[in-house]
Amino acid sequence: MTDSAEAERTSAHLMINRWRLLGLLAVAQFMLILDVTVVAIALPQMATDLSLSRVALTWVVSAYTITFGGLLLLGGRCADLFGSRTVVLAGLAIFTAASLVTGLATGPAMLIGGRVAQGLGAALLSPAALSVVVKTFDDEERNRALGIWSALGGAGAAAGVLLGGLLTAGPGWQWVFYVNVPIGLLVLVALTRMLPRDLTSVGGRLDVPGALLVTAGTAAAVYAIIAAGDLGLFALGAVIPLAAAVVLYVGFVWQQRAASPAMMDLGILARRSVATGTFLIFVATALMISVFFLGTFYLQHFRHFNPLVTGLLFLPVAAGAIIGAQLAGRHIGRVGPRVVAVAGLAATAVGLGIPALADGTSALVVGIAVAALGIGAVFVAASTTALSQVGHREAGLASGILSTFHEFGAAFGVAVTSSLAVTSITGTSTAGFDRGFSVAAVAAVIAGLVVFAVVPAARPAGGSS
Numbered sequence: 001m002t003d004s005a006e007a008e009r010t011s012a013h014l015m016i017n018r019w020r021l022l023g024l025l026a027v028a029q030f031m032l033i034l035d036v037t038v039v040a041i042a043l044p045q046m047a048t049d050l051s052l053s054r055v056a057l058t059w060v061v062s063a064y065t066i067t068f069g070g071l072l073l074l075g076g077r078c079a080d081l082f083g084s085r086t087v088v089l090a091g092l093a094i095f096t097a098a099s100l101v102t103g104l105a106t107g108p109a110m111l112i113g114g115r116v117a118q119g120l121g122a123a124l125l126s127p128a129a130l131s132v133v134v135k136t137f138d139d140e141e142r143n144r145a146l147g148i149w150s151a152l153g154g155a156g157a158a159a160g161v162l163l164g165g166l167l168t169a170g171p172g173w174q175w176v177f178y179v180n181v182p183i184g185l186l187v188l189v190a191l192t193r194m195l196p197r198d199l200t201s202v203g204g205r206l207d208v209p210g211a212l213l214v215t216a217g218t219a220a221a222v223y224a225i226i227a228a229g230d231l232g233l234f235a236l237g238a239v240i241p242l243a244a245a246v247v248l249y250v251g252f253v254w255q256q257r258a259a260s261p262a263m264m265d266l267g268i269l270a271r272r273s274v275a276t277g278t279f280l281i282f283v284a285t286a287l288m289i290s291v292f293f294l295g296t297f298y299l300q301h302f303r304h305f306n307p308l309v310t311g312l313l314f315l316p317v318a319a320g321a322i323i324g325a326q327l328a329g330r331h332i333g334r335v336g337p338r339v340v341a342v343a344g345l346a347a348t349a350v351g352l353g354i355p356a357l358a359d360g361t362s363a364l365v366v367g368i369a370v371a372a373l374g375i376g377a378v379f380v381a382a383s384t385t386a387l388s389q390v391g392h393r394e395a396g397l398a399s400g401i402l403s404t405f406h407e408f409g410a411a412f413g414v415a416v417t418s419s420l421a422v423t424s425i426t427g428t429s430t431a432g433f434d435r436g437f438s439v440a441a442v443a444a445v446i447a448g449l450v451v452f453a454v455v456p457a458a459r460p461a462g463g464s465s
Contacts, residue, residue, distance in 0.1 A: 018136050021194050022145055025129045028092055028187050030152050030159075031180050032122045035064065036410060037160030037318075040292040041311050042173040044300040046111070049173065054425050055226050056108040058418040061289070062222050062411040063112045067119025068126075069407025070215025073263050073400045076127035077206055084135065085195040087128035089188065095121025096184030103177035114177070127400065132195065161292075161318055165311020173307075207263035210255055214264075217248030218408055222415045229419025264401060274398060276454050277386020278405040280341055283447045284378040285406050286413030287348055290440045291317060291368045291375075293417050294355075297425055298433050303361055313361070316369040324376025332384055338455040341381035345448035347374030349441045356437035359430065367437075374444075385455060 039060065047057055079087045095118055102114030130149065137145045167175040224242035231237045256262040268274050292314070299310045324344065332340045351371030355364040386402050417436050418425060424432030 017194065018141075021136060021191075022133060022148065024187050024190050024194065025088070025132060026148060026152060027183065028088075028125060028191075029129055029149065030156055031095070031183065032068075032126055033152055033156030034160045034163065035118065035122070035180075036061065036289070037156065037292060038164040038167075038176045039064075040289075040296050041161055041164030041307055041314070042168040042176045043293075044297060045168050045173045045307060050105070050107060050111065052108055052111075054418055054422055055230070056112065057425070058222075058226050058414055059108075059112045060115060061293070061414040062219075063115040064119045064122070065407040065410040065414075066215060066218050066222065067116050068122045069404045069411070070218055071120060071123035071211050072127060072404050072407065074206060074208070074211040075123040075125070076131070076400050077263065078124060079128035079131045081206065083197075084128045084131045085197060087124050088132060088195060089191060091121045091123070091125030091128060092184060092188050092191070093121070095125060096181055096188065097121075099177045099180035099184065103174040103181075126403070136196075161311045161314035163311075165306075165308040165314075168307035169311075170308075205261075207256075207259050207261065210252060210259055210263035213248055213252035213255060217245050217252060218411060220245035220248060222411050225412070225415040225419055229422045264404075268398060268401070271389055272454060273389040274386050274401070276451065277382045277384075277388075278401060280378055280382035280385060280447075280451065281402050282405045282409035282412070283345075283443070284375050284382060285409030286416070287352070287440055287444060288321070288372070288375050289410045289413040290417040290436065291352075291371055293414050294421060294433055294436045294440075295364060295368055297421070298355075298364060298430070299361070301425070302430060302433075305361075313365050316365060317372040320369040320372035321376035321379075324373040324378075325380050326376075328377035328380035332380060337381040337385045337388070338451060340377050341385070341451045341455060342448050344374040344377030344381060345444045345451065347371070348378070349374075349444035349448070352437050352441035352444060356434050356441055371444075 043057055043060065046052055046060065050056075052060070075087065075091065098114050098117030098121055102111060102118060105111035105114055133145050133149060134142065163179070164176055167173070167179060220241045224238050224240075224245060227235065227241060228238040253266060256264055256266050269278065295314065295317070296310055299305045299313060300307065305313070324347075328340045328344065348371045351367045351369070351374060354367030354370065356367075358367075383402065387398055417440070420439055421432035421436040423429055424436075
């Protein structure tokens, strides 16, 4: 065999291995995304089996998203300091073990504790896995790989609602967590063999205080929202944690300005494009999780559908989000992010208004599918807006901030929604659901007005500022 033929064969072998590696990392990332929507379908059954209160149900979602979002930038820094390979394997091992513990839960403390541990594993795994993808592929291959990576969001939502219904209606809600264990172990073994050794790392230290401050601040704010639903907006039990959240956030800002290196460059959030993009991703995620939370309880608690039928009824919602994102991706370069974001939020408000004004399964499914179409478009507008004025050297930081606000949006969304709908989640009236959908629709309208006022009309030019 000639040297040229041998070189071509080696190159082809390396290319196959790169795409296999991407496939394994994609499966790992897919589990993290799946773990929000798959759990949403199972929440009513968890509540029945474990006698969970409305507060505990809220924390089943929020404990994961707050930990994931609050430690996400710290996880990315760990990948830089200790190597992507080490952090990917550690994150996947923690997430897999935590999934087993969560599935074995016999009460709310063990269940929520397991969700916190899952969030920790996810915060380590997700940024480190993306770092491996970026280092493994170049040029056009990198674009294709990142396109596949980005598509996992919509696919995860669609698979989550169906898988959550299948598992909860079949072997039980515990299997929405157990299913991660064999998959996680197989991927862990395969990645141990395939992940290349890290050749470079950067110096420095971890900003653990910053990560703890922002995570604790968000947890306190969510606790205040949940308490307000039970005790009243101005009750001491809601005001004290809200004040604690403000103190923790102020402490985070002060600490970030003094820290070297800081976990989050707060200066980048002063840019209008980045601030608007993070606002959009926060709102879009909060609205999406509200749709899942309200919808799953309405369909199972009031319409008495089993989890499988509920999952099937949510498929148009997942499809709507994917279609909305695809349409936005095709047209945003021509019409600009402001038009896409405002149109998306308008569609979201109309869709959420349908179940708020009309009762019945058909009204709910049609309404939330229309809302999801708009939310999918807003997700695209959020990313485009946030990254439009960011240079290459800051792209990783801006993406990390965007992902952090994505998770925080989910935590706040489920907290506000459960507080608004408390009378329906714990009682026999649909008034709470109507109130939840109405407030979400109004929030979409207000967000649309804000975006119209602050986002440039034309597509922003690339570059940094």
